[in-house]
Amino acid sequence: MECVRRLERKLSPDEADVTLVTPFAYQLYLPLLPQVASGVLTPQSIAVSLRRSKKYRTRIIPGGAIGVDLKSKVCVIRTITDQIVNEPYDYIVLAPGSITRTFDIPGLTDHAFGMKTLAEAAYIRDHVISQLDLADASQDPVERASRLQFVVVGGGYAGTETAACLQRLTHAAVKRYPRLDPGLIKWHLIDIAPKLMPELGDKLGSSAQEILRRRGIEISLGVSIAKAGPEEVTFTDGRVIPTRTLIWTAGVVASPLIATLGAETVKGRLAVAPEMNLPGDDGVFALGDSAAVPDLAKGDGAMCPPTAQHALRQGRHVADNVIASLRGGPMRPYVHKDLGLVVDLGGTDAVSKPLGIELRGLPAQAVARGYHWSALRTNVAKTRVMTNWLLNAVAGDDFVRTGFQARKAARLKDFEYTDAYLTPEQVRAHVEGTSRQD
Incomplete structure (x- = not known):
């Protein structure tokens, strides 16, 4: 979205036609997803619509790119109505992001939830509240105990913030369930690594662990999942945890779209030059999670x-380089010095490391929320988020389910559509086949 909006502002209408291929015509600010799952923020507050742009003239194709033929300069698209269409291009910017990294663990994709999309965050909130409702109504102590245990896998930012925010949700909600024993609610945060969020350093990482443990979250490091079932999860250390809630946030991998190009990759990410263009292929650029962009600052x-x-800065930079290439000017390499790390654990709890300065508590929370707030693209989004924060702080939550958790459950495999992509051979065959028909 950053790229598209910059192209709209800097290119005249007669200079280029801009097309955006996306299932959703909005920019999703992923770092705030845990706060959507916990109900602190509404889903709309972190989804910034492209159509709000005053210079909006982009043609939006509602669907996902499932293959790119670099030789023919054709992008193959599966629309949201499941129709496959070809879209020729002169310049293409690949920003498909990432998908949840999974492993060959029995039952994982059938029984775990992810935390990569707006729909998943809203669904998880409904699911967690429904477990409280069902436990409150149950007469079976075994069922009640399993519904009140929650497991989060992944000790990175996403997993830690998800566990922290959702634990606060259940801690506040259980006060509205007089028949439930608060002591039965147990949250488990596990990670195969020896430390939580190692990028924070030992001191801040230990502070984050202490905050979570003080809240009653059980942290297990050096541990992962051996298998997952509908009513229990088996850890690699042999423990069996009765639970109906397994949230998987153990890292991400580049979108499968990158594999359809048949180009060089670095750990699955498209290998690009410092200017974020693909060497040897005119007019191909990539950014974000799916691009291996050299970090010249480091x-x-x-x-x-x-x-x-x-990703936000790369979007704007790629747009400038596309325009430079289009107009025959020089492209500039991408350089950005990391501003630091922020981890919002909910309430007044946070740890942050802006520009290398270690902060805890309220100062860290102010920096974390201030950074997220300033990163939002529009004043409307900023107003919504600030209003949500203030309203939640003053009035709390009503713990209302919106109805996602109906008779048919949805899990990780139902949200990311990883089986929709073509192989490089299928892309070429499809493009050549449709060319002959034309």
């Missing part, structure tokens, strides 16, 4: 991490 062969901080 040097030593480092790649930019898959964070919103870099």
